[in-house]
Amino acid sequence: MTAINPKIRLFVEGAFHAGAVIPLAEDQAHYLLSVMRSADGTPLALFNGQDGEWLGTLSVISKKKAEVRLVEPRKPQVGTPDVWYVFAPLKHGRIDFIVQKATELGASALLPVMTARTIASRVNADRLLANAIEAAEQSERLEVPVVRDVEPLTKVLAAWPEDRVLLYGDESGNGLSPLELFAQLPADIAKWGVLVGPEGGFTPDEFALLTNKKFARPISLGPRVLRADTAGLAALTAVMAWRGDWDKKPRFEG
Amino acid sequence: MTAINPKIRLFVEGAFHAGAVIPLAEDQAHYLLSVMRSADGTPLALFNGQDGEWLGTLSVISKKKAEVRLVEPRKPQVGTPDVWYVFAPLKHGRIDFIVQKATELGASALLPVMTARTIASRVNADRLLANAIEAAEQSERLEVPVVRDVEPLTKVLAAWPEDRVLLYGDESGNGLSPLELFAQLPADIAKWGVLVGPEGGFTPDEFALLTNKKFARPISLGPRVLRADTAGLAALTAVMAWRGDWDKKPRFEG
Numbered sequence: 001m002t003a004i005n006p007k008i009r010l011f012v013e014g015a016f017h018a019g020a021v022i023p024l025a026e027d028q029a030h031y032l033l034s035v036m037r038s039a040d041g042t043p044l045a046l047f048n049g050q051d052g053e054w055l056g057t058l059s060v061i062s063k064k065k066a067e068v069r070l071v072e073p074r075k076p077q078v079g080t081p082d083v084w085y086v087f088a089p090l091k092h093g094r095i096d097f098i099v100q101k102a103t104e105l106g107a108s109a110l111l112p113v114m115t116a117r118t119i120a121s122r123v124n125a126d127r128l129l130a131n132a133i134e135a136a137e138q139s140e141r142l143e144v145p146v147v148r149d150v151e152p153l154t155k156v157l158a159a160w161p162e163d164r165v166l167l168y169g170d171e172s173g174n175g176l177s178p179l180e181l182f183a184q185l186p187a188d189i190a191k192w193g194v195l196v197g198p199e200g201g202f203t204p205d206e207f208a209l210l211t212n213k214k215f216a217r218p219i220s221l222g223p224r225v226l227r228a229d230t231a232g233l234a235a236l237t238a239v240m241a242w243r244g245d246w247d248k249k250p251r252f253e254g
Numbered sequence: 255m256t257a258i259n260p261k262i263r264l265f266v267e268g269a270f271h272a273g274a275v276i277p278l279a280e281d282q283a284h285y286l287l288s289v290m291r292s293a294d295g296t297p298l299a300l301f302n303g304q305d306g307e308w309l310g311t312l313s314v315i316s317k318k319k320a321e322v323r324l325v326e327p328r329k330p331q332v333g334t335p336d337v338w339y340v341f342a343p344l345k346h347g348r349i350d351f352i353v354q355k356a357t358e359l360g361a362s363a364l365l366p367v368m369t370a371r372t373i374a375s376r377v378n379a380d381r382l383l384a385n386a387i388e389a390a391e392q393s394e395r396l397e398v399p400v401v402r403d404v405e406p407l408t409k410v411l412a413a414w415p416e417d418r419v420l421l422y423g424d425e426s427g428n429g430l431s432p433l434e435l436f437a438q439l440p441a442d443i444a445k446w447g448v449l450v451g452p453e454g455g456f457t458p459d460e461f462a463l464l465t466n467k468k469f470a471r472p473i474s475l476g477p478r479v480l481r482a483d484t485a486g487l488a489a490l491t492a493v494m495a496w497r498g499d500w501d502k503k504p505r506f507e508g
Contacts, residue, residue, distance in 0.1 A: 078477075080478075097351075100481075101484050104478060104479075104480050104481060104484050105478070105480070105484065105488065106476065106478055138479070138481070139478045139479045139480065139481075140477075140478060140479040141478055171503075171504045172504075173503040173504065175503075177495070177500045177501045178495045178500060179495065179496065179500070179501065180501070220500070220503055221495075221500060222360065222494060222495075222498065222499055222500035222502060222504075223332075223394075223499055223500075223502040223503060223504050224334075224358060224359070224360055224393045224394060224395055224504070225358075225392070225393045225394045225504055226358050226359070226393065227354075227358060227392070227393075230355050230358050230359065230487075233484075233487065233488075233491075234359065234487075234491045234495075237487075237488045237491045237492065238491065238495055240476060241431070241432045241433065241475075241476075241488075241492055241495075242433065244476065245476055245477055246431045246432065246433070246474070246475060246476035246477075247431045247433065247434070248476060248477040249425075249427040249429075249474055249477060250425045250426075250427065250474075250476075250477050250478070250479055
């Protein structure tokens with residue numbers, strides 16, 4: 001390990017080993033060459049989701065093209081808690097915000113779902129992924145969450161794995177508080193999901209469907225009415241703090 | 255209590271009693287008359303921060319002027335946990351977002367502070383308050399958080415009440431996780447504060463200052479590096495969930 005501490009951290013695809021040359025995507029090359037004006041030889045931190053974080057150096061090929069030459073490993077790959085974040089997409093660009101925050105907080109997968117009262121009718125999966133990658137790069141994550149295509153909530157629930165506990169926001173008074181809920185749930189649960197509805201909430205039919213699923217548990221986030229995005233991030237925070245990896249510290253390099 | 259369930263909920267100033275007439279501010283009248291096109295007699299839900307929530311009806315005076323006539327109480331005033339949210343203001347309108355979310359989550363006061371690495375140089379206190387009022391109206395809160403003028407962090411810490419526990423985000427590895435921290439802290443703490451630094455973090459001098467304060471405790475929010483706003487809302491969520499009022503349910507009316 002060297003004392004070099006790169007200022008820029010990028011997610012790239014390809015196997016990592018010393019001397020490997022990884023081509024950069026067009027937008028990454030543009031960012032480095034035109035926005036950051038990085039020179040040939042600039043040190044970079046790279047991760048690919050499986051080989052930990054590596055030190056690399058920039059090789060400029062042309063004004064718009066660049067690649068990275070891998071030097072040596074910086075950090076070993078470590079796991080992130082397995083928590084799926086299931087959310088009804090919101091309009092007005094607030095979906096970008098949700099994806100960024102959920103990625104920082106450590107969601108392992110992002111599942112946009114259509115519910116009866118969901119207003120947004122289309123989801124730009126490329127944009128979700130771009131936001132998730134950027135948030136992973138900035139939050140020192142070693143992997144990017146899986147971004148799933150949008151599906152109806154009913155379909156996601158029908159295919160839901162029985163051993164994955166799904167916490168869904170319920171403001172009707174049926175939910176348990178995080179303190180109560182995590183005291184009740186078995187200590188060895190390894191797979192989680194958090195589900196938040198649209199601004200208008202779930203319909204009675206959707207609540208009935210959720211109530212009938214053994215894996216689904218209502219969670220109550222206090223007496224104030226939280227907006228959908230706030231509720232989702234609060235529930236994700238609770239899972240990470242109680243049952244995730246918040247006992248671990250950030251892995252800073254000198 | 256009637257079965258009337260007003261769609262619009264407003265914060266107003268003035269003492270509440272049956273028959274009281276409360277003038278509406280210019281922007282409230284504009285919102286009701288021009289945006290919502292509310293007619294004379296429209297039912298409204300009102301709160302003033304001390305008398306609970308009341309039912310009132312709209313009295314239209316002119317195209318730009320209106321008042322509310324109070325009918326009867328809907329919900330009794332209840333307290334909110336006493337948690338101050340202390341934050342270095344961020345640029346690019348993200349401060350609006352922070353104020354909204356902190357208000358929804360239940361912060362009792364909002365204290366913008368200047369730190370050595372804070373980039374935003376001015377804070378529009380009127381705008382902060384307007385955002386806090388709107389978030390209180392939408393989240394069924396019965397009071398608006400106190401919005402303090404921006405002050406240097408050093409001044410806020412010098413005047414900090416000794417009996418108010420201040421949790422500050424520390425990514426250096428010195429902090430305890432929420433689980434560890436709340437297990438250690440006495441059960442009878444009633445006054446809390448959450449402090450988050452700017453995007454660039456606290457300086458070594460600021461960390462030294464905090465370390466020397468008996469009331470200040472570092473909190474660690476896991477191995478991923480959270481952006482300042484994410485860290486603040488996660489820490490506020492943790493205080494509310496462990497030591498706040500999340501055992502209480504929302505107070506919905508039929």
